[in-house]
Amino acid sequence: MMSQGEHHDLVGTLTGGTWTKPTCPCCTSLNVEPLVLMQLAENVDPVTKKWIISRLEAPVRDGGAQLLVHSGEDDIGNVVVLSAPRCTQLHVTEGLGICKPYKDGNMTPFSYHDRNNFSNVDDMQVFLTLAERQYVVKYQLNFVRAKKDRTIPGVPESRGVLFARESLFRKLEKLGIVKAVIALHDQQKLGALAQAWYAKGQLLGQPLDSIQAYFGSSVAFYFSFLDFYTWALVPPALLGVALMLLPMLRRMAGGINTREGPEEGEPSISGLAVQAVFNMLWSTMVMELWKRRTASLTYQWGTMQLTEHYAEPRPGYHGPPGCNPVTGRPEACFPDWQRQLRVALVSVPVVGFFLVLVALGMASFYYCEALAKNFYTSYDSWLMTPVLYLPSVAHIVYGNMLGTLYNNVAQALSEWENHRDESSYQNYHTTKVLVFNFFNSFAVLFHIAFVKQDLPLLRKRLASLLIITQLVNQCSEVVIPFLVDRFFSSSANKPKEDDPEEDQLRAQGRLPAFPGLFPEYLELLVQYGYLSLFSCVYPLTALLLLINNITEIRTDAFKICRLFRKPFSAPASDIGVWQYAFEILGFVSVVSNCWLLLFSPGVNQLMQETGFSSHGALIFAIMLEHVLILVKMIVAFVIPDEPDWISLKKQQIEFRSVQALKQQKRR
């Protein structure tokens, strides 16, 4: 943590203009920390800017955001720097249900009323993390809603009226008056974090707590998961290598083996069976242990008792004005059944339609490929070679276009479903994009494995996919960023620690927005899919993924630290819908592995040799599948989802709140 002195120096450099004087005595402080930068349109009317600032400064009871505002260089410029006074910080912390260390050492949901019993409550720099302080500002911005229909000063009525209970900042963004709201980097902390994280070239461990403090818990959860998953890859990688080496060693030892062994590079049947069973147990254990790890992290990071459902709705949420039936506060009321109807009658069919389009694309690709081959063989001229590539090219173009279209449609649908909570919106949106991408990535592999039943082709495809994915990743995530970074440095766009603060702020505004964690999680999920669904045909998968992930950690860290704006990060208590995606994949993998085992050439050969009927083998595969799924469910049931000490802490909090409710006399 930065000491007060250092911080004062930093703030001192913000010249011209002054910070809002807080009205509340406890919030008065020499040092105001610039947390968030609001970029306005170039041509913003000073009247509008002044009005916006007044809304930001106004106390919550008057419908304002109760923030500290600094109007940048001067009142005419298009930049506003924001911070939050202590009172606002503490009230929002309570409203979000964030836990903080109590005087008895336990993490306890913060209570403003009981604030003096929490540790370090006097020093906001220590009490809240940087990410939390910045999120508080963002939350307060979203909080500002019009009390009744009105116009915005300096904006003609023809361009737009602010309706009652509409989010002011969403409106300003729509009107193009607010260009961007940016969480500011703290170059000193960022430097220290980068040092501890990736700059020193250490390969083991990540400073997860510092990541959480600096980037917030949703980002920290991604890196924790990446870390956990990478370590979890060690056992299957070792097994894969062992299964690869064992037949070779055996062949070398007993060169005079008469019985024809499996082909070079093709694992033996017992190896396949071992891998299928191991895969099942491994994937179950990994997800169960990750749940326990999640529980510990949420406790540590104070996000164990988030009350998003009782906090303010997300800014995009709209509906007829009403009262929240739980909290009793005035807010838009959009009935649940209407949302469910929209999901069931529109979203699900639309997603299904796109999946059909993917399948159609694949089918026509196969059809055209066969046509092209016929054409090529019948003409047999080198001039006709391009024809052979035509279907692939067409398929790739089609796939990309469909993907882009789908992303826009999914975004619009999720927005239209009108979710109240940000996490619920994220989950529905992620699910949509996930299902499509997953289908897109695996449809071809499933087709090869279960329709064509061509295991050698599957092995080749998988190996090339793994190697190409890795090359593309390394290229796009290491080489290009490195070049971009060089380029940035030379163009003096990169923020430097000795620049005047305004320039630093402006430079941060020029960085591209953080693209979110979705592509990162999706990459992991697709990897995990290759590994758990098909790895028994290509045992080295885990090893390749392990190598990939060790570099992935550093490149992702570099990306988020240096190449993008600092993202706002809502407090999170898990990895959301990704948890379910990984678990579902675990179940699908049991089915997939059993069938792959059945189709493998080794098993076919064994069946012919032993005279075992294919009918018998099929029944055996089915029974194996059922037993493995049963074992998987029992293992998942037996391992508790959270460590005992966490359950105890939760029970203590629950007991205390039940007691508190009983002690309370209602008027």
Place this chain on the structure above:
Amino acid sequence: MMSQGEHHDLVGTLTGGTWTKPTCPCCTSLNVEPLVLMQLAENVDPVTKKWIISRLEAPVRDGGAQLLVHSGEDDIGNVVVLSAPRCTQLHVTEGLGICKPYKDGNMTPFSYHDRNNFSNVDDMQVFLTLAERQYVVKYQLNFVRAKKDRTIPGVPESRGVLFARESLFRKLEKLGIVKAVIALHDQQKLGALAQAWYAKGQLLGQPLDSIQAYFGSSVAFYFSFLDFYTWALVPPALLGVALMLLPMLRRMAGGINTREGPEEGEPSISGLAVQAVFNMLWSTMVMELWKRRTASLTYQWGTMQLTEHYAEPRPGYHGPPGCNPVTGRPEACFPDWQRQLRVALVSVPVVGFFLVLVALGMASFYYCEALAKNFYTSYDSWLMTPVLYLPSVAHIVYGNMLGTLYNNVAQALSEWENHRDESSYQNYHTTKVLVFNFFNSFAVLFHIAFVKQDLPLLRKRLASLLIITQLVNQCSEVVIPFLVDRFFSSSANKPKEDDPEEDQLRAQGRLPAFPGLFPEYLELLVQYGYLSLFSCVYPLTALLLLINNITEIRTDAFKICRLFRKPFSAPASDIGVWQYAFEILGFVSVVSNCWLLLFSPGVNQLMQETGFSSHGALIFAIMLEHVLILVKMIVAFVIPDEPDWISLKKQQIEFRSVQALKQQKRR
């Protein structure tokens, strides 16, 4: 509800001796309602009786039960009548977390501190149900624990010392000083309940709320489930009849049909498939809708927020003295991991061992039967006929002996696992007995269906099992009870309303103890098993079960009202482990139905006719199974487990307690 006046009359008849005078002014009342009868040993030392009464009367802060005690006819008799003063009633209600109507009309966890805001809090007869008032007395009895090692007055030290924190009443029961603790019937209320329930001969509906008020929520949950399940049988019964009639009608209409139809009584393939799919959807819907019904009932009956985990542990719970880590109250501390170890290393293997014994018994039965047949055919004399029955008789005797032995072992194991909460003890015990009984009931049928694959035999077995079960049930549950009742009436043992109250009490003591709801639930589960696992071979199952259950409701009602002591009933919020048992059966039934479909003679015939390979049919069956399970899981996921209005109420309570915790300043 009984008016105050009537009640006074009833109490007035309790002659000789007096009730404890409550120390607390709010508890002083003219009318003390006799709730519980404690039967002591015939030869109990008056000193011991006096001491017991003093412990019962002593306030909680002095380690007593704070009850109202009436020493029966005189101080020497072996009967003690108990009641609870208002303060005790209210404190226990709060401790158990029972919800009661608040002044705003919502069910709210009762709070002693805020008691005056609850409706009817001044009249205990209205505020708490009879079952609740009686459970309060039972709970307080269990609550009495020794503060330090001591002897019991009138009991020589050689017979036993009461150890610190040992449950006094468990000890007295072990020593044989307390013979029984009996919840007293209220003949007037019982008469009214019987009238509304079964006496009038109405077939539709049960007075569930009155049952809950009189017998408590666990009994009421059983009858609600029975009711719900009986109604749920109507659609499959109709379908079964339709599937039975349709082929007959078709045969009658088109008598000149050339293609050979299925055998008489054997459903057609399309019928089988329809039934398999219908079964799957039906079982899922029933269990999901039952969950919703459970949620409504728990709200209505005030058991939505039970806090058993924070209340006193069950009397049998023991361990080194310590502090409850959540509530901070002194109590025995038996670590969870030790209990889990006992379950995993002892209970699970022992249960497994007994299942193996069942399987061995079945195997030797088949072996001996074959032997006996051989023997019979080789000797071929009528003298040898008994030999044919020998294996069956031996198997039945073995099965019964094994069952009895297992029940004792399961009881001892569950006790030894040392569960803290009564519900946890019940769940573990039920699971043990359930698994064994289920295996015992279905092993033979599964063997016939999937090993022998003899569907006609399965059909015969199922039909005879259903009809025999029904006959046995009707006999044991209607005819015998009726005769017993006559017999009771003639022997003047039956309590009559105009008897002096002491005689009534003594008469109730002579009734047999209520055997618990386990056999009743097990009967339903086995029924449900017949229906969902195998019904597609015998479509009339549902109809037979429907008829059975309609009478079952009345006979069960008669049994619990007239033939047994009134059971104590802990507040319950669901049907416990039975819910899971029914749900698991639902999944097993999908697998079972798909395979039965595959093995059915109709499908085999169709395959031969169409030239479809058995391999293809097998793959089709597997795919059908996977699709049906997927659909089942989606349906179960899509239907919310509780109605929206219940979720809202729960959220409101949760929000209020979170707020209350925040309002509280800890010292």
